[in-house]
Amino acid sequence: MMGRLLDHLLGRISIRVRIAALVALALGGALVFAAIYAAANQRTDQALAAQDGYTRLYDLAAEVQASALTLQVQTEQFVRERDPSYAKAFHDQGSRLMAVLDTMSANTQASARQGEINGLRTAFQELDATFLHLETEIHRLGLSDRDGLRGSLGASVKAIEDELTMWPNAAPLMVDMLQMRQAEKTFMITRDAAALGHHTRHARQFDLVLDATTLPPSTRADFRRLLEAYVSDFQSFAASSTTVDAQLHRIRDLHSALAPQVADLFAFARDGAATAIADQQAVREAALWETSAAGLVGVVAFSLLALAIAHSITAPLRLIENAMRALAGGDHRVEIPCAERTDEIGDMATAVQVFKQNAERVARIQIEQENMRREVEAASRDQVLTLAQRFEDTVRGVAEEVTTKAVEIHQTAGGIAGADGDSRENGWSLAIAEAAEQARGTVAAVTRATAELTQSVTCIAGQGAAVGQAVTAAIGQLGTAEDRVQALAEMARRIDRVVALIGDIAQRTNMLALNASIEAQRAGEAGKGFAVVAGEVKRLAMQTVESAAEIASQIAAVQGATDDTVHAIVGVGKAVRDMDALAQYVQQAVAQQAEVARTIEHCVADVTDKTYILSNGVTAFTHSAAHQCGAAAKVLWAAEDLAEPTRTLKDEVDTFLATVRAA
Amino acid sequence: MAYEVAIDGKAAEIRLHGELTFAQHRKFRHVVVNLERTAPEQVVLDLSNVEYIDAAGLGLLLVARDTVSGKGGAVELRGAQGQVGRMLEVSRISNLFQAA
Numbered sequence: 089m090m091g092r093l094l095d096h097l098l099g100r101i102s103i104r105v106r107i108a109a110l111v112a113l114a115l116g117g118a119l120v121f122a123a124i125y126a127a128a129n130q131r132t133d134q135a136l137a138a139q140d141g142y143t144r145l146y147d148l149a150a151e152v153q154a155s156a157l158t159l160q161v162q163t164e165q166f167v168r169e170r171d172p173s174y175a176k177a178f179h180d181q182g183s184r185l186m187a188v189l190d191t192m193s194a195n196t197q198a199s200a201r202q203g204e205i206n207g208l209r210t211a212f213q214e215l216d217a218t219f220l221h222l223e224t225e226i227h228r229l230g231l232s233d234r235d236g237l238r239g240s241l242g243a244s245v246k247a248i249e250d251e252l253t254m255w256p257n258a259a260p261l262m263v264d265m266l267q268m269r270q271a272e273k274t275f276m277i278t279r280d281a282a283a284l285g286h287h288t289r290h291a292r293q294f295d296l297v298l299d300a301t302t303l304p305p306s307t308r309a310d311f312r313r314l315l316e317a318y319v320s321d322f323q324s325f326a327a328s329s330t331t332v333d334a335q336l337h338r339i340r341d342l343h344s345a346l347a348p349q350v351a352d353l354f355a356f357a358r359d360g361a362a363t364a365i366a367d368q369q370a371v372r373e374a375a376l377w378e379t380s381a382a383g384l385v386g387v388v389a390f391s392l393l394a395l396a397i398a399h400s401i402t403a404p405l406r407l408i409e410n411a412m413r414a415l416a417g418g419d420h421r422v423e424i425p426c427a428e429r430t431d432e433i434g435d436m437a438t439a440v441q442v443f444k445q446n447a448e449r450v451a452r453i454q455i456e457q458e459n460m461r462r463e464v465e466a467a468s469r470d471q472v473l474t475l476a477q478r479f480e481d482t483v484r485g486v487a488e489e490v491t492t493k494a495v496e497i498h499q500t501a502g503g504i505a506g507a508d509g510d511s512r513e514n515g516w517s518l519a520i521a522e523a524a525e526q527a528r529g530t531v532a533a534v535t536r537a538t539a540e541l542t543q544s545v546t547c548i549a550g551q552g553a554a555v556g557q558a559v560t561a562a563i564g565q566l567g568t569a570e571d572r573v574q575a576l577a578e579m580a581r582r583i584d585r586v587v588a589l590i591g592d593i594a595q596r597t598n599m600l601a602l603n604a605s606i607e608a609q610r611a612g613e614a615g616k617g618f619a620v621v622a623g624e625v626k627r628l629a630m631q632t633v634e635s636a637a638e639i640a641s642q643i644a645a646v647q648g649a650t651d652d653t654v655h656a657i658v659g660v661g662k663a664v665r666d667m668d669a670l671a672q673y674v675q676q677a678v679a680q681q682a683e684v685a686r687t688i689e690h691c692v693a694d695v696t697d698k699t700y701i702l703s704n705g706v707t708a709f710t711h712s713a714a715h716q717c718g719a720a721a722k723v724l725w726a727a728e729d730l731a732e733p734t735r736t737l738k739d740e741v742d743t744f745l746a747t748v749r750a751a
Numbered sequence: 752m753a754y755e756v757a758i759d760g761k762a763a764e765i766r767l768h769g770e771l772t773f774a775q776h777r778k779f780r781h782v783v784v785n786l787e788r789t790a791p792e793q794v795v796l797d798l799s800n801v802e803y804i805d806a807a808g809l810g811l812l813l814v815a816r817d818t819v820s821g822k823g824g825a826v827e828l829r830g831a832q833g834q835v836g837r838m839l840e841v842s843r844i845s846n847l848f849q850a851a
Contacts, residue, residue, distance in 0.1 A: 502773070518837065518838055518841060521842070706841070707842055710806055710838075710841065710844070711843075713810070714806050714809035714812075716806075717808075717811070718811060718813045720773075720810070721773070721780075721810060721811055724776065725776075
């Protein structure tokens with residue numbers, strides 16, 4: 089039910105989209121898996137970090153425990169052996185321990201135990217302080233027997249004993265002295281307060297015995313002083329020793345108090361480490377399980393979906409395949425499945441539907457053809473025979489016609505080539521062609537002659553033009569000469585007028601001179617000089633009149649010559665103009681002749697072209713005739729060749745018909 | 752018309768005698784068939800003994816030329832004189848054959 093619904097739903101989505109969705113799902117699944125894996129990894133890392141912290145804490149706690157023990161041992165050794173190196177070792181160890189504690193309080197796993205660590209720090213500080221006291225006191229006591237209080241005590245004992253040996257009668261004192269030394273040693277060994285009392289009692293006894301001795305008073309005083317010093321030194325020594333003991337006790341107590349705390353911390357670290365390891369393993373397993381489960385679920389889900397999609401593609405495909413097989417097998421009534429689907433398979437089904445329709449149509453056509461074939465077969469054998477007869481008649485007719493046509497072709501081809509007539513009639517084309525060639529030669533000669541004529545006429549025309557130009561130049565120059573002669577005549581006329589004017593002036597001067605000579609004669613003697621001048625003037629005037637007359641006559645001669653020249657020039661000009669007109673006439677005539685020559689040239693060129701065309705035409709005609717005759721010969725040969733196959737065809741048809749009729 | 756054929760390898764020389772007109776087409780066919788069969792590359796048609804040729808004779812020469820060139824060969828005309836030489840010159844048929 090579910091599967092059917094899923095198939096139905098998937099059938100509405102195209103395969104491409106289905107595959108794309110599958111890929112998207114795979115990518116999404118991979119992303120989710122990666123996220124789960126990363127989270128699990130982070131948890132594992134955290135658990136590992138916790139485990140690591142606890143392990144380090146465990147190591148530190150073990151170091152603290154060991155350090156505490158070392159400190160204790162070093163304290164005991166220092167007190168016993170009075171060696172300062174132990175004290176130094178103690179201090180170094182203490183510093184290291186403090187550093188370890190600092191490291192420990194920095195450890196995140198120890199945050200819950202910060203109070204205890206601080207307590208330990210305070211306790212160790214107190215221990216250190218107490219040890220300092222102890223150290224000071226031990227130094228005061230003296231590290232060797234000759235130092236400090238110990239040395240003082242030894243010295244004062246030695247002083248008394250030396251004094252005692254100096255005095256033989258001091259023997260009773262010796263007893264008490266020995267008693268005191270015994271008490272002293274007892275105290276040193278046992279630290280017993282009773283020994284102190286014992287010592288004091290014997291000291292008092294010594295004092296009493298001293299008085300009873302026979303020693304001189306000064307010696308007694310010396311003894312007494314020595315005794316006091318000894319007692320005092322011993323008491324100081326005892327007091328200091330007691331203090332040392334007290335400090336040592338205190339240190340031991342502190343150690344005793346510390347031990348459980350350190351052990352507790354150690355236990356905490358150990359348990360924490362164990363728990364952390366267990367946690368870490370649990371977290372690791374959980375992470376492994378989670379990622380495995382997620383991966384498995386993802387893979388299974390993806391596989392199922394992929395299978396579903398694959399099934400949604402392959403199942404209908406298989407249905408269509410079956411349908412197609414059925415179609416191919418000839419079952420045209422098979423139902424094409426999946427046609428209602430809207431995906432690619434639906435399209436495929438539609439296409440197959442078309443196949444089916446085509447196959448149905450083909451089947452129908454086949455049936456129709458089969459029916460037709462049966463009908464044809466049903467037609468009688470007589471018809472075949474009739475057809476054979478008709479075929480024979482037709483073929484025979486065609487063969488005979490072919491033979492006839494071949495003969496006709498033979499005749500026609502012969503006609504084309506003119507074979508049966510007098511073959512020499514074909515020679516006319518050769519004659520025409522040769523005549524055309526000759527005409528071409530003649531025309532070429534005419535052309536050359538015409539060209540020469542044109543050239544000479546052109547030459548004459550050129551010379552005529554030169555003559556015309558020379559005449560025109562002469563006319564121009566004649567005009568200029570005429571103008572100049574006219575100007576000369578005009579000048580002569582003007583000179584004539586001036587000469588007349590001079591003559592006139594000379595006449596008047598003559599008249600004036602005459603009047604002047606008359607007036608001079610009237611003046612008498614006074615006017616004699618003046619009369620001479622007047623006579624000169626008159627003579628000059630007469631000469632002038634004569635010169636003017638001579639000039640006038642010469643001018644008249646010049647004028648006459650000038651007029652003759654003008655006449656002559658005008659005559660020459662007329663003659664030259666006549667010549668110019670003649671030259672122009674000649675030029676026109678020559679031009680006309682040149683035109684005629686050109687026309688002749690054109691005509692000759694035209695004739696040349698025509699002759700050439702004619703010659704080419706004859707050549708082309710001969711070519712064409714040759715090709716036609718060649719083709720005719722080939723046709724004729726082909727027609728002759730037809731006879732043999734036609735006969736063969738006839739024989740073949742006879743054989744075929746005999747076979748058909750016999751069947 | 753009569754003819755003699757001399758074949759030397761790929762070269763053939765054919766000497767024609769008498770007149771060459773359409774009337775000789777059957778005899779000339781033998782020449783053409785011979786050329787078609789032997790397919791020579793170089794053919795010389797010796798016309799020095801041909802006395803007369805007309806347009807049909809020229810056509811037969813062209814048929815021989817087409818046959819030889821169809822097989823990849825070439826034809827040369829040689830020794831034409833008198834009317835035959837003038838006919839070849841005027842018709843410019845000799846331009847269609849290999850130059851001597």
